[in-house]
Amino acid sequence: MGSPGQARFLRLGETGRARIALVVDGETIEALEGDSLLVAILTARGRLRRSEFGPEARSGFCLMAACQDCWVWTADGHRLRACDTPARAGLSLVTEQPELSWPNRA
Amino acid sequence: MAEPRIIIVGAGPAGVRAAEALVAAGVRPVLLDEGQRDGGQIYRRQPEGFSRTPEQLYGTEAGRAIALHRSFERLKPQIDYRPRHLAWNVADGVVHTISEGKPGQFAYDALIIAAGATDRLLPVKGWQHAGVYSLGGAQIALKAQACAIGRKVVFLGTGPLLQLVALQYHKAGAEVVALLDTSPFPRQVMALPKLAARPGMLLKGLRIVGGLMASGMAIHRGVTPVEIHGEAEAGVTGVSVRLASGEIRRFDCDAVGLGYHLRPEAQLADLARCAFTFDARTRQFWPEIDADGRSSVPGIYLAGDGVRTQGADGAEISGALAACAALEDLGRSVPDAPRAALRAKARVMERFREGIAEAYPWPAGLAADLPDEAILCRCEGITVGELREAAKEKGADEVNRAKALTRVGMGRCQGRYCGHAGAEIVAAATGMPLEAVGRLRGQAPVKPLAIAAGEVQP
Ligand SMILES: Cc1cc2nc3c(=O)[nH]c(=O)nc-3n(C[C@H](O)[C@H](O)[C@H](O)COP(=O)(O)OP(=O)(O)OC[C@H]3O[C@@H](n4cnc5c(N)ncnc54)[C@H](O)[C@@H]3O)c2cc1C
Ligand code: FES
Secondary structure (H helix, E strand, O other): OOOOOOOOOEEOOOOOOOEEEEEEOOEEEEEEOOOEHHHHHHOOOOOOEEOOOOOOEEOOOOOOOOOOOOEEEEOOOOEEEHHHOEOOOOOEEEOOOOOOOHHHOO | OOOOOEEEEOOOHHHHHHHHHHHHOOOOOEEEOOOOOOOOOOOOOOOOOOOOOHHHHHHHHHHHHHHHHHHHHHHHHHOEEEOOOEEEEEEOOEEEEEEOOEEEEEEOOEEEEOOOEEEOOOOOOOOOOOOEEEHHHHHHHHHHHOEEOOOEEEEEEEOHHHHHHHHHHHHOOOEEEEEEEOOOHHHHHHOHHHHOOOHHHHHHHHHHHHHHHHHOOEEEEOOEEEEEEEEOOOEEEEEEEEOOOOOEEEEEOOEEEEEEOEEEOOHHHHHOOOOEEEEOOOOEEEEOOOOOOEOOOOOEEEOHHHOOOOOHHHHHHHHHHHHHHHHHHOOOOOOHHHHHHHHHHHHHHHHHHHHHHHHOOOOHHHHHOOOOOOEEEOOOOEEHHHHHHHHHHOOOOOHHHHHHHHOOOOOOOOOOOOHHHHHHHHHHHHOOOHHHHOOOOOOOOOOOOOOOOOOOOO
16 A cells, blocks of 8 residues: 555645544545645645556646545445545545445546 | 627636726626636635645746736626636526526626646557546645645656646645656757747746756656556556666656646537537637637637647637627727737747647657557547547548447546547547547537536426
């Protein structure tokens, strides 16, 4: 797996919002209410997921629901687009596609 | 006569002004938008609970943003607004939607497509690394979420958004290492007469340049991108470009905002079978429209940046004009005087758009010159060399054939970010003119759908 690394995004303001906790790949991360999932993850780690087609880590690209580079999954296999899905307290996510979730395959 | 069924796709400036014109004529349109909130791209709203003022968020455009948001609040009770509804196909007079996994269908007498734009991208070696974002994406991180895409950011590409976002980052307290513009400075000067069609906008542009000069960030124009350096795990570590002087220079950074102006999101128009035409100035195909936004297909109207990159003010005007055209074609009388004024303004917007396209040209030669090993399709890691080989050795001299052979344009983004460069590569490899290699045809669904378990696709 390799370490998910240091936070990629840098918060420049709006930090007075309520703190929420969510779980990503089994690790608890802290985020702020109103964060997108992408921001919640990238203010805690350096990457969102790994490319299925190359060695490199991925961290989204367009942030506007156009490139689909930011898919993550709920524990039960529901696919979420991290850039336009709000982070909610208690969400548990995995960044690799779980098995047997055929309805959500690309 | 029964109430006409008019559907608008897109709640940005174009869609909102279209809705307003329809409501004024006594029609209650359906307004579909994929987003959580109205506003579209430029007047994108921040989530509830954020506290920045409109001036902080929208700068010089705060007044227009507030005006549009207020118009929308007034309209809301009089329209059938459907946020979080992706329009994923248009066929036989019906718009197919999906909302939180649930499919829907909306039949129409007239359809106004105001789907906006996405960044126009040109690959550079290394652009697949984590930490490379589209310019628009870099702006959204800041505008919608108050974040910078990294600790040390380089902006690379060309177009008005490049300078604007670099300045917005600087003002918000981010460290901008460099602004690297592929457009040579003389091109920007030569475009001044056309840009002067909108003196106010020109002045705003000059103020942005002034702000950038005062910021102390490194600014280079007329650069040639060489490589985005990076490591598989850590992502971006730097950017190298050839400066106008010929010197190759490296800038260390952990994030890159990359973009070459905008391209219309024209897939729905394509699915509705609207005719497209080649624009030699910007080197792309886009849908044909008349002065009021009528497409080649009766009942389909196109407005805003989803058809011509005129910017937000132009989008408001073209949205209103498209609504008037729809009403007129449905047999409603539309007052002439305001329309004539709108058309006159639209011509000014179009002249300015041409000026922008000339000031910040799409650097087609860069695509043709990409090294074989550079990744073209970031979705599936397909290289420039693979596409070149298909074009040269396997006779794929048309982009849809090349797509079938190489999968370039078939990945998750469906060709949004590699399509224009791919066409340039095929054209250069085969020696054919760009218009002859064609364009990637739009395919339904316009974005991959996540169907909720148990739901059946319509
Ligand atoms: C990322 C980005 C940033 C920009 N920033 C600036 C800026 O700072 N300053 C500036 O002057 N201009 C900016 N522009 C240009 C700006 O987009 C336009 O001038 C203006 O927003 C165009 O208005 P519009 O109504 O045509 O489209 P938009 O404002 O883009 O609105 C289009 C709407 O359509 C919706 N939509 C699209 N496809 C579908 C679909 N299939 N189903 C349902 N809904 C759909 C989208 O969710 C969106 O809300 C930016 C453009 C982009 C892409
Ligand atoms: S980052 Fe492009 S779709 Fe989410």
